[in-house]
Amino acid sequence: MDINLxxxxxxxxxxxxxxxxxxxIGTSKNIEAIPLLIKYLKTTENVLLRNSxxxxxxxxxxxxxxxxxxxVINDPxxxxxxxxxxxxxxxxxxxxxxxxxxxxxxxGNFEVQAQAFQLIESINGEVSDEILLKCIVKVKxxxxxxKRQQEILSDTLETLFSFKKI
Numbered sequence: 001m002d003i004n005l006x007x008x009x010x011x012x013x014x015x016x017x018x019x020x021x022x023x024x025i026g027t028s029k030n031i032e033a034i035p036l037l038i039k040y041l042k043t044t045e046n047v048l049l050r051n052s053x054x055x056x057x058x059x060x061x062x063x064x065x066x067x068x069x070x071x072v073i074n075d076p077x078x079x080x081x082x083x084x085x086x087x088x089x090x091x092x093x094x095x096x097x098x099x100x101x102x103x104x105x106x107x108g109n110f111e112v113q114a115q116a117f118q119l120i121e122s123i124n125g126e127v128s129d130e131i132l133l134k135c136i137v138k139v140k141x142x143x144x145x146x147k148r149q150q151e152i153l154s155d156t157l158e159t160l161f162s163f164k165k166i
């Protein structure tokens with residue numbers, strides 16, 4: 001697969017052509033494309049192209065893709081479009097990124113939360129006691145916050161119902 005064709009397609013906004021080439025790269029697991037894919041993963045502003053690149057890196061399955069994917073997931077420019085990026089991490093052990101996954105589990109939209117939870121469930125590597133404790137505390141704090149919000153919303157609901165005259 002000619003990586004130069006992919007570069008040309010991405011640089012000239014030929015998204016259909018780029019998607020076809022990306023699919024072939026992913027199927028063939030062409031590791032030679034990884035540096036170019038990582039470069040464009042980090043720099044493109046096009047959400048669809050970024051997602052296609054992430055999925056191609058996932059299909060290739062090389063660990064070299066993990067940190068760049070994490071970096072892009074944490075980049076503010078991907079807010080609102082992180083679900084596919086997290087999905088792209090599924091073939092990899094994300095134990096070294098548990099804190100990031102917990103953060104997105106707590107702060108993300110439904111899709112991001114679901115993907116982060118799935119990645120957390122699939123962790124099979126070592127997690128230090130310190131990181132594990134930090135993550136447990138963050139989740140417990142979030143549960144306490146949800147409980148506090150639930151109480152005030154329930155009280156507000158009762159007050160609103162009391163406004164109705166019988």
